[in-house]
Structure formats: C-alpha cells, structure tokens
Amino acid sequence: MEHDLKDLFECFDANGIYLTGEPFGSGHIHETFHIITAEQDKDDYILQKLNNKVFRNIPELQENIERVTVHLRTKISLIPGSDIKRESLRMVPAMDGKSWITDSYGNFWRMFIFISDHRSYDIVDSPVKAFEGGKAIGRFQALLADLPGKPLHDTIPFFHDVEKRIENFFRTLKSDPSGRVKKTAAETDFMIKRSGDMKIIHKLGREGKIPVRITHNDTKFNNILFDENDKSLCIIDLDTVMPGYFHSDFGDAIRTGANVSPEDEKDLSRVKMDIILFEAYARGYLSETGNTLNDVEKEYLAFAPLLMTYEQALRFFTDYLDGDTYYKIHHGQHNLQRTRAQMKLLESMEEQYGAMQEIIEGLV
Numbered sequence: 001m002e003h004d005l006k007d008l009f010e011c012f013d014a015n016g017i018y019l020t021g022e023p024f025g026s027g028h029i030h031e032t033f034h035i036i037t038a039e040q041d042k043d044d045y046i047l048q049k050l051n052n053k054v055f056r057n058i059p060e061l062q063e064n065i066e067r068v069t070v071h072l073r074t075k076i077s078l079i080p081g082s083d084i085k086r087e088s089l090r091m092v093p094a095m096d097g098k099s100w101i102t103d104s105y106g107n108f109w110r111m112f113i114f115i116s117d118h119r120s121y122d123i124v125d126s127p128v129k130a131f132e133g134g135k136a137i138g139r140f141q142a143l144l145a146d147l148p149g150k151p152l153h154d155t156i157p158f159f160h161d162v163e164k165r166i167e168n169f170f171r172t173l174k175s176d177p178s179g180r181v182k183k184t185a186a187e188t189d190f191m192i193k194r195s196g197d198m199k200i201i202h203k204l205g206r207e208g209k210i211p212v213r214i215t216h217n218d219t220k221f222n223n224i225l226f227d228e229n230d231k232s233l234c235i236i237d238l239d240t241v242m243p244g245y246f247h248s249d250f251g252d253a254i255r256t257g258a259n260v261s262p263e264d265e266k267d268l269s270r271v272k273m274d275i276i277l278f279e280a281y282a283r284g285y286l287s288e289t290g291n292t293l294n295d296v297e298k299e300y301l302a303f304a305p306l307l308m309t310y311e312q313a314l315r316f317f318t319d320y321l322d323g324d325t326y327y328k329i330h331h332g333q334h335n336l337q338r339t340r341a342q343m344k345l346l347e348s349m350e351e352q353y354g355a356m357q358e359i360i361e362g363l364v
Contacts, residue, residue, distance in 0.1 A: 008047060009035050011101045012092045012111045016042030028115045029239070030055055032115065036253040044114040047093065049107050055239060058108045060153035063101045066091060067152065068144060068214070072234075075143045086115050086227070087234050117234060118225040124257040127280035129221075129230065131255060134284030136224045136232035137216070137249055142292045143216040152214060152242045159217055159240060160248040162311050163202050166195050169318045178323040186337070187317055190343055191310075198310050201247050201300060209296045215244035219253040246297055250285055251304030254278055255312060258305070259345050263312075264338045271341050272303070279359050286363045298364045302356040306349050313342035328338070 005021035016037030017350035024046065031049040055061045072088040092111040094101045118324065124130050158164040169191060173181055204210040216223075217240035225233045249332045256263070258277040261270045282301070286293075293301070319326045320335035329335055349356070 003031075003033075005033055005035065005047065008101070008103065008109055009045070009111070011109075012045075012113065014043075014045060014092050014093050016044075021047065025235070035111075038265070043071045043194070044116070045113040046114050048110055050110060052108055055155055057153070057155075058100060059061065061155050061239060062091075064152045064155060066099050067147065067149065068238060068241050068361050071147050072143055072363035085113070086118070086260070089113075089115075089234065089236060089238065093249070108285075111176075115225055115233065117228055118226055119228070119230070120222050122155050122222050123284075124221050124277055125315055127276055129226075130225055130257060130277045131284035132226065132230065132232040132279035133221055133249075134281035134286075134287055135254060136235055136284075137219050137253055138288030139232075140216060140235045140247060141213065141246055142288050145292050151212075154242050156242075159242070160201065160244055160308075160311065162198050162307065162314075163320070165311055165314050166198070169195075169314055169321075172321045174206065176321070178321060180321050182322070187336070187339055187343065189220040191314055191317060194310055194346075198307055200303070201245055201307060204296060204300070205245060209294075210245055210247075210300070211294070211297075212243045213246055214241065215246060215249045216241055217244055217248060217252075219249045220256045221253075223349075243337075246289070246293065247286055247300060247304035248308060250281075250301060251306075252310030252312075253285075254281055254346070255309045257281060257295075263341060264334065266337055267339045268340060272344060273352060275352050275355055275359075278352075278356060282359055282363055286360075290364060294363075298360065302353065302360045306353065307345060309342055309346040309349060313339050313346060316342060334354040 006018045009018045016039050019036045019038040021033045021035045023031065033047045035045040035047050037044055050058055052058055069089050070090060073084055073090065076082045077084050077085050090113045091099050092113060093099060100108050102108055107125050121129065124133060140325045166346045173188065201210060203214060216235060218237055223237045225237055227233050258273050258281060260272055260274050316335045317339040320339060324335055327335060
C-alpha cells in the first residue's frame with residue numbers, strides 16, 4: 001500500500017520541510033524510507049514502518065533503543081574529537097513526546113536523524129575493514145557496559161539461547177513433521193555430536209563466570225556505518241539490542257565477516273574462514289573491549305565463532321526438517337544447502353581453532 005510519507009513525517013518533531021521520500025536500504029524486517037528535507041542546512045531522516053509481527057511489543061522495543069542511544073550519545077560526547085551526530089543514532093520524538101506513532105491503520109512508525117556521508121558494505125574484503133568492524137562492535141559493547149537502570153527488555157526471547165535451539169531441534173527430530181529426518185542422517189549426526197560442547201557459554205553464565213551484558217545480536221557487516229575514509233562510525237539496526245553474552249556478537253561477526261563465501265554457498269570446496277580476517281577483527285574488537293572483558297570471557301572468545309556458526313547451522317537445519325516455515329527460501333533444498341555451508345564453515349573453524357586461540361592469547 002502507498003504511505004503518505006509527508007503526513008507521517010509531520011507527526012514527528014523534526015526540523016525542516018518535507019521535500020521527498022524514497023525506499024531505502026535492503027532490510028527485510030521493517031519498511032524503511034529516506035526522507036529528504038527542502039533546506040540544505042537541515043537534517044534528512046530515516047522513517048520506518050515497524051514490523052510488529054516480528055517485534056510483538058513495540059513500546060518495549062522503543063524503550064530499549066531510547067535508553068541505548070541516549071547513553072551512547074552521552075558517553076561519545078565526552079570523547080575528544082567525537083562527532084556526536086554521526087557516531088550514534090538519534091531518534092526523533094513524535095509530537096506527543098513518544099518515540100513512535102500509530103497511523104490510522106494501526107501501523108507503528110518511528111524516525112531517526114539520517115547519518116550523512118556514510119558508507120556501508122555487505123562484504124569484508126580487507127583486513128583494514130575487518131579491524132574497523134571489530135572495533136565498532138567492541139566500542140558499542142564497551143560503551144554500554146555501564147548502562148544504568150533495569151535490564152533491557154528481551155525483544156525476541158531466547159534469540160541466541162543455543163540450549164533452547166538444541167531442545168527445539170530434538171523435538172523436531174522426534175516429530176519429523178515433513179518426513180525429512182531419514183534423508184539427513186549425516187547432518188543430524190553432525191549436530192548431535194557437537195550439541196554438548198556448544199552449551200559451555202550458557203553453563204559458564206549460570207555459574208556466574210561470564211556476566212550477562214548488553215549485546216547487539218545482529219552484527220553482520222552491513223549494520224556498521226563507515227565514514228568517507230572507511231573508519232567505522234557506528235552500529236545501526238538496534239532492534240535486537242538486549243541482554244546477552246558478548247560472545248554472540250563477536251562470534252556472529254566472524255561467522256558472517258570472515259567467511260570467504262556466501263552463507264548459502266553450494267560449492268562447499270569454496271567455504272572456509274579466513275584466519276587473516278579473523279585476526280584483524282579480533283584485534284579491532286579487543287582494542288575496545290580489552291579492559292571490559294573478564295578473564296573467562298577472553299578465554300572463550302576464540303570459541304565464539306564456532307558456537308555461532310553451529311547455532312546458525314542448527315537453525316537452518318531445524319527449519320528444513322520443520323518444512324521451511326521460518327526462513328525465506330528460493331528452492332526446496334535451500335535451507336539444507338545453507339545448513340551444509342555452515343557445517344563446512346564450522347569444520348574450517350575447528351581445523352584452525354588452535355591458531356584462533358593463539359591469536360586471542362597474543363592480543364589479550
């Protein structure tokens with residue numbers, strides 16, 4: 001349906017006169033528009049129609065983002081030479097003071113100031129970019145480590161809870177809703193063989209050895225904005241910012257950024273983790289978090305990419321066994337193809353795990 005972007009824009013307390021609006025970005029969850037104002041000296045904006053089927057509680061979602069962005073701006077403003085308008089997102093309040101509006105159809109909308117002159121990338125093609133990506137993730141986590149007040153809301157409960165994912169996998173194996181279990185014995189054995197080891201981070205968390213912190217939970221590379229000199233500016237897409245373990249952010253960044261092939265690569269001979277990109281990511285990450293992480297967190301940092309790759313492989317495989325009900329697929333075997341690519345990536349990480357540990361030990 002067509003949206004009256006001008007009318008929606010004018011529901012927010014923005015500076016400038018609406019000139020035009022156009023679809024923006026490649027996100028699959030929300031509908032996003034770039035609002036351009038008529039005046040050269042006024043900000044442009046990002047206007048979003050929120051997906052309240054994925055995020056069931058919009059007020060809690062918005063409260064999280066309000067708290068996080070205000071805290072980040074406060075901390076960044078104290079750093080000499082910082083550019084507060086470009087290094088942190090800023091939501092624009094609605095005319096009633098809330099951080100969102102509801103249109104006549106019951107849709108939820110929010111608006112951010114557009115960060116000017118930024119770049120974003122889908123692929124990590126150099127150690128320099130990997131270092132900056134790791135630095136951005138580490139800085140984000142370190143700046144939020146002292147966020148005051150109550151814990152953030154869980155916007156998607158159990159999102160990176162591998163124990164819950166494993167339980168769900170075993171339930172799906174037992175029920176076999178699509179009759180696919182017998183045809184995937186090798187993949188099933190792969191998942192079961194590693195299932196016990198993959199619970200270690202949550203076990204250490206329950207024992208109080210690894211703290212629950214604030215994590216982004218979607219650290220793919222195109223969620224990092226860069227300036228015109230390819231220095232990282234800030235992390236965007238804060239919908240999944242919630243309590244978690246630091247390992248999920250670092251691990252998923254490596255899973256997506258240090259893999260030399262697409263997530264659904266069909267030719268498994270091409271799938272591997274690039275250890276050079278891993279080292280650059282880790283160096284950037286620890287340059288920001290070295291004083292925040294405790295010793296146990298550092299000890300298991302090299303394990304984090306293995307955990308997150310296993311978790312994603314398990315999610316793809318469970319969805320395949322379940323009849324492809326969650327992920328969008330382009331053909332009938334797509335989730336199985338994704339599963340096998342992630343399995344091969346995990347095997348590549350396992351082969352290089354000793355080197356990964358040595359790199360982390362040398363950086364901490």
